[in-house]
Amino acid sequence: MNEEKSIRLDRMRYTKNTLASSLAILAILFDVFYFISIYESNVGSWYYNILIGASILYNLVFMLAAFLSSEGIKNYKIGYSYVMIVLGVIQILRIFIFPMRAHAATVTIQEQAITVMETKQFLLCVVYLAASAVCLIAGAIVGMIRSRELKAHIASLGNQAV
Amino acid sequence: MAQLSVQHVDKIYDNNVQAVFDFNLDVKDGELIVLVGPSGCGKSTTLRMIAGLEDISAGHLFLDGKEITQTPAKDRDMAMVFQNYALYGHMTIYENMAFSLTLRKENPNVIHKKVLAAAEILGLTSQLNKKPSQLSGGQRQRVAMGRSIVRNPKVFLFDEPLSNLDAKLRGATRREILLLHKRLQATMLYVTHDQTEALTLADRIVCMSMGHVQQVGTPLELYDSPANRFVASFIGLPPMNFFDATVREGELEGRGFRVKLSEEEKGILLPYAGKEIELGVRPEDVQGGGDIALNVFSNENLGMNTLVHGHIGDGELANRISAKLRGWYDYKEGDRVSVEFSRKHFFDKETGVAIGREVKA
Numbered sequence: 001m002n003e004e005k006s007i008r009l010d011r012m013r014y015t016k017n018t019l020a021s022s023l024a025i026l027a028i029l030f031d032v033f034y035f036i037s038i039y040e041s042n043v044g045s046w047y048y049n050i051l052i053g054a055s056i057l058y059n060l061v062f063m064l065a066a067f068l069s070s071e072g073i074k075n076y077k078i079g080y081s082y083v084m085i086v087l088g089v090i091q092i093l094r095i096f097i098f099p100m101r102a103h104a105a106t107v108t109i110q111e112q113a114i115t116v117m118e119t120k121q122f123l124l125c126v127v128y129l130a131a132s133a134v135c136l137i138a139g140a141i142v143g144m145i146r147s148r149e150l151k152a153h154i155a156s157l158g159n160q161a162v
Numbered sequence: 163m164a165q166l167s168v169q170h171v172d173k174i175y176d177n178n179v180q181a182v183f184d185f186n187l188d189v190k191d192g193e194l195i196v197l198v199g200p201s202g203c204g205k206s207t208t209l210r211m212i213a214g215l216e217d218i219s220a221g222h223l224f225l226d227g228k229e230i231t232q233t234p235a236k237d238r239d240m241a242m243v244f245q246n247y248a249l250y251g252h253m254t255i256y257e258n259m260a261f262s263l264t265l266r267k268e269n270p271n272v273i274h275k276k277v278l279a280a281a282e283i284l285g286l287t288s289q290l291n292k293k294p295s296q297l298s299g300g301q302r303q304r305v306a307m308g309r310s311i312v313r314n315p316k317v318f319l320f321d322e323p324l325s326n327l328d329a330k331l332r333g334a335t336r337r338e339i340l341l342l343h344k345r346l347q348a349t350m351l352y353v354t355h356d357q358t359e360a361l362t363l364a365d366r367i368v369c370m371s372m373g374h375v376q377q378v379g380t381p382l383e384l385y386d387s388p389a390n391r392f393v394a395s396f397i398g399l400p401p402m403n404f405f406d407a408t409v410r411e412g413e414l415e416g417r418g419f420r421v422k423l424s425e426e427e428k429g430i431l432l433p434y435a436g437k438e439i440e441l442g443v444r445p446e447d448v449q450g451g452g453d454i455a456l457n458v459f460s461n462e463n464l465g466m467n468t469l470v471h472g473h474i475g476d477g478e479l480a481n482r483i484s485a486k487l488r489g490w491y492d493y494k495e496g497d498r499v500s501v502e503f504s505r506k507h508f509f510d511k512e513t514g515v516a517i518g519r520e521v522k523a
Contacts, residue, residue: 007271014256014290
């Protein structure tokens with residue numbers, strides 16, 4: 001191992017994993033953009049009411065989980081990487097639940113057929129959810145790699161001490 | 163490291179109050195200079211002018227021969243350690259120590275090496291992941307020093323760094339600063355009002371009062387040959403005893419005492435024949451067994467020594483005196499102890515300037 005890499009690894013003992021943590025925070029930000037966007041939907045039936053309501057409720061859970069993960073991953077706790085991967089996968093699945101179903105669907109409001117989610121709004125929602133998912137998964141991968149590197153480095157220091 | 167030269171520096175504030183008068187000092191490479199004096203004497207102001215935190219009203223400041231009088235503080239290559247540590251509470255010790263280098267956008271690996279090296283010197287390696295609030299006062303002060311060390315400045319400036327620490331910790335941290343100076347061989351300026359710190363740390367002491375430099379010299383010079391009454395009274399614990407005395411033929415006469423003068427002392431005091439001067443005697447130079455009667459009013463046992471407070475002479479105008487006698491004594495109020503003065507210092511009554519400096523009996 002060259003000296004540069006050795007110092008970089010040693011630095012991790014005293015510095016936070018800010019990259020992975022920042023990616024998790026960015027994922028929360030994209031999620032916020034997403035749930036702001038879904039309010040623009042033309043809700044004309046209990047079905048979409050429930051979908052949007054559930055989505056908003058899940059957002060609360062998501063933000064809490066993602067924030068805790070960002071704090072955990074900041075301190076090189078590898079377990080939070082797995083949580084972030086799960087959250088990222090769920091963000092992708094969400095695309096197929098609300099935006100996909102609402103896109104191009106119509107509801108009748110005051111005897112007029114109105115589109116629940118226009119294409120532009122649909123694309124924005126998909127982009128936000130996808131971006132949020134990418135950030136979470138990328139953060140999880142970075143966190144996982146660095147946590148393992150740090151663990152191995154600390155183990156090697158322990159061996160040297162022996 | 164660096165040579166610092168302070169030439170004819172004055173500090174006059176906007177309200178025309180002058181805090182420092184004609185300050186001159188040449189600091190050699192690797193020297194530890196202590197500025198000592200009572201509160202308000204201008205020592206911290208002088209240090210802040212050197213650091214660039216205060217404007218210099220008049221005079222010049224040179225670092226390694228280059229004038230830096232108008233140079234901004236950030237470009238002076240000096241590091242200052244403050245009394246209140248000035249650490250960032252939300253950062254870890256590592257981040258605090260690395261902060262100034264991070265601002266300079268130095269390579270993170272280089273920063274890491276410097277921080278670890280400084281932490282090693284200061285014994286902080288195991289504390290690097292902690293926050294300042296988790297450390298003791300002494301450890302926090304070491305962090306503040308570490309933050310200076312990593313910058314590798316030309317001059318270290320310390321502004322009463324131990325004032326916030328308790329007595330025991332102060333002693334320990336003082337020794338650490340001394341070790342640090344020996345290890346780094348750095349040019350250091352240290353401000354304190356504590357004469358013990360000054361005597362134990364300094365290569366040379368600058369004693370100040372009311373904005374004026376009273377004396378510059380080694381700790382021994384200031385203790386043994388004070389330039390004036392102020393330095394004599396400020397340096398030494400317990401402080402020096404002062405008595406009014408008249409120079410008679412071959413002797414010095416004061417209220418409650420009459421001491422013989424040596425030939426050397428007679429020569430020094432010749433211009434003062436028949437005049438009144440001030441006699442200074444350190445408590446440790448008052449010894450038992452002479453012909454001066456000390457009337458005891460209190461007694462402090464210090465282990466190896468006994469500090470006796472009393473007066474010589476009678477009546478309301480009797481001279482107060484403190485004597486540090488070797489050994490353990492249990493004197494009671496009203497006891498009379500025979501003492502003599504083994505060393506004497508003479509001061510001009512009008513000007514307070516030392517006459518002939520220190521003379522051994």
